[in-house]
Amino acid sequence: MLERLRTVLIGTSHPGNIGGVARAMHNMGLGDLALVAPRGEVITQDSISRASGADHLLHSAHVCQTLDEAVADCTFVVGASARSRTLPWPMLSPRELAHRLPGECRQDNARVALVFGREDSGLTNDELHRCHAHVHIPTNTDFSSLNLAAAVQVVAYECRVAWLEQQAATPDVACASDQREETQLVSHADLERYFIHLEQTLTAIGFHDPDKPRQLMARMRRLYLRARPQQIELNILRGILTATDKAATDQTTQPPR
Amino acid sequence: MLERLRTVLIGTSHPGNIGGVARAMHNMGLGDLALVAPRGEVITQDSISRASGADHLLHSAHVCQTLDEAVADCTFVVGASARSRTLPWPMLSPRELAHRLPGECRQDNARVALVFGREDSGLTNDELHRCHAHVHIPTNTDFSSLNLAAAVQVVAYECRVAWLEQQAATPDVACASDQREETQLVSHADLERYFIHLEQTLTAIGFHDPDKPRQLMARMRRLYLRARPQQIELNILRGILTATDKAATDQTTQPPR
Numbered sequence: 001m002l003e004r005l006r007t008v009l010i011g012t013s014h015p016g017n018i019g020g021v022a023r024a025m026h027n028m029g030l031g032d033l034a035l036v037a038p039r040g041e042v043i044t045q046d047s048i049s050r051a052s053g054a055d056h057l058l059h060s061a062h063v064c065q066t067l068d069e070a071v072a073d074c075t076f077v078v079g080a081s082a083r084s085r086t087l088p089w090p091m092l093s094p095r096e097l098a099h100r101l102p103g104e105c106r107q108d109n110a111r112v113a114l115v116f117g118r119e120d121s122g123l124t125n126d127e128l129h130r131c132h133a134h135v136h137i138p139t140n141t142d143f144s145s146l147n148l149a150a151a152v153q154v155v156a157y158e159c160r161v162a163w164l165e166q167q168a169a170t171p172d173v174a175c176a177s178d179q180r181e182e183t184q185l186v187s188h189a190d191l192e193r194y195f196i197h198l199e200q201t202l203t204a205i206g207f208h209d210p211d212k213p214r215q216l217m218a219r220m221r222r223l224y225l226r227a228r229p230q231q232i233e234l235n236i237l238r239g240i241l242t243a244t245d246k247a248a249t250d251q252t253t254q255p256p257r
Numbered sequence: 258m259l260e261r262l263r264t265v266l267i268g269t270s271h272p273g274n275i276g277g278v279a280r281a282m283h284n285m286g287l288g289d290l291a292l293v294a295p296r297g298e299v300i301t302q303d304s305i306s307r308a309s310g311a312d313h314l315l316h317s318a319h320v321c322q323t324l325d326e327a328v329a330d331c332t333f334v335v336g337a338s339a340r341s342r343t344l345p346w347p348m349l350s351p352r353e354l355a356h357r358l359p360g361e362c363r364q365d366n367a368r369v370a371l372v373f374g375r376e377d378s379g380l381t382n383d384e385l386h387r388c389h390a391h392v393h394i395p396t397n398t399d400f401s402s403l404n405l406a407a408a409v410q411v412v413a414y415e416c417r418v419a420w421l422e423q424q425a426a427t428p429d430v431a432c433a434s435d436q437r438e439e440t441q442l443v444s445h446a447d448l449e450r451y452f453i454h455l456e457q458t459l460t461a462i463g464f465h466d467p468d469k470p471r472q473l474m475a476r477m478r479r480l481y482l483r484a485r486p487q488q489i490e491l492n493i494l495r496g497i498l499t500a501t502d503k504a505a506t507d508q509t510t511q512p513p514r
Contacts, residue, residue: 020404020407023404023407024404024407026397026400027396027397027400027401027402027403027407028396028397029397052402052404053400053402054400093418094414095418137414138414138417138418138421139284139285139286139417140283140284140285140286143283143284143310143311144284145284145309145310146284147277147280147281147307147309147406149404149407150277150280150281150284150406150407150410153407153410153411154410154411154414157351157394157395157411157414160395160396161350161352161395164395202497202500204504205497205500205501205503205504206500206503206504207496207497207500216493219489219490219493220493222490223484223486223490223494224484226484226485227480227481227483227484228483229480232476233476233479233480236473236476236477239464240459240462240464243459243462243463243464244462244501244504244505246462246463247461247462247463247501247504247505248501248504248505
């Protein structure tokens with residue numbers, strides 16, 4: 001289970017914090033680190049010092065430019081967030097998240113991303129809207145900003161405890177392969193392609209105006225991210241869009257009957 | 258409960274770590290810090306920087322020379338420890354410790370000490386034997402040494418979660434009405450009306466053939482029932498169907514442009 005968890009840091013300013021995150025991850029048995037657009041060098045004296053022996057995670061870290069790239073193959077994406085947002089999103093405590101992980105990690109292609117934002121400003125709304133759920137670490141309301149490595153420490157600790165509880169339980173029987181196929185989860189990249197297609201279609205049929213978006217696409221994202229579409233369901237949803245496109249296009253290309 | 262918890266650091270080498278501990282404590286709502294024989298100055302640029310706004314805990318910290326002095330008034334003393342010791346001692350996980358706290362803190366004179374040792378060597382056997390119980394943070398067996406502030410973070414986090422659970426046991430005020438409206442679930446009847454509309458539209462755009470239904474509508478039901486649409490989301494979904502209907506109908510009623 002732990003090997004299916006990826007820690008994603010976005011726009012980190014201080015290399016020392018990346019080192020602290022590497023140490024926290026390795027302490028808890030996590031090994032997959034992705035860095036999105038880190039500000040400054042990753043391998044520095046400070047980051048290696050704070051990693052305190054876990055610097056192999058710094059060297060093996062996948063550095064990329066966008067969140068989409070970092071989580072393209074992920075089937076469950078969770079973003080660390082302060083509590084209040086304009087548009088409420090599924091919100092988990094670290095413990096609730098941890099309790100979901102054994103189920104989330106059961107399938108062959110499962111990959112879970114734990115996404116953490118900038119030291120000063122966290123994740124943007126756009127980044128948060130790419131997540132299936134948000135995780136909020138309960139903090140003192142008067143002093144809520146955790147150090148980045150401390151936030152990763154808490155979430156990784158909960159993941160490890162859930163994993164230990166799973167190990168302690170009786171080994172589970174794998175579900176039948178046809179059942180697995182039926183319920184295969186879709187990747188982040190597939191789902192993002194769907195959202196792009198959905199927005200195009202809604203625009204084409206005059207339901208959506210990208211210049212006056214209001215919160216339409218955010219609400220659609222929240223709905224479908226919450227629903228966790230399976231591969232076969234996403235195929236249907238895309239098929240519906242294609243049929244809708246055709247119905248809308250025929251209007252302008254075919255003579256009236 | 259949280260005000261009855263004292264964090265005790267013994268023989269800390271790096272002032273920065275004391276600052277990191279202060280931040281972790283304040284983040285979780287803990288305020289009582291005692292320092293036993295710290296090695297070097299407590300108030301330094303590094304400790305204040307790592308405290309990141311929680312430096313009042315550094316200034317108010319009680320500095321003393323022995324563990325006995327630091328925990329003299331405590332009714333329950335718990336020492337952080339690696340797992341294996343020559344003489345087995347009552348051993349708690351951070352969660353087990355946290356679950357005991359509401360009971361331990363019930364009495365008027367209750368005071369609980371959470372004792373953490375040196376960065377390099379932890380607590381001595383003599384110090385551990387002054388504790389009622391030991392707490393062990395589960396770590397990667399190959400890389401078990403946590404940063405001091407990270408260890409305090411994990412234990413303080415568990416204490417806070419236990420405190421929040423205790424608070425939740427007392428009846429709480431209902432959530433604000435605007436939040437309720439946003440997340441209002443739809444009735445069975447509304448959802449059924451949506452499914453009827455969906456089937457009509459999918460038929461109209463040629464995606465669905467009621468005579469050869471296969472499992473299309475069943476799959477759509479499973480998806481949307483699982484998603485538990487809220488009222489506002491269902492309004493959008495119905496709006497999309499209406500716009501699709503219009504796009505499909507225009508085809509047969511309007512002249513080509």
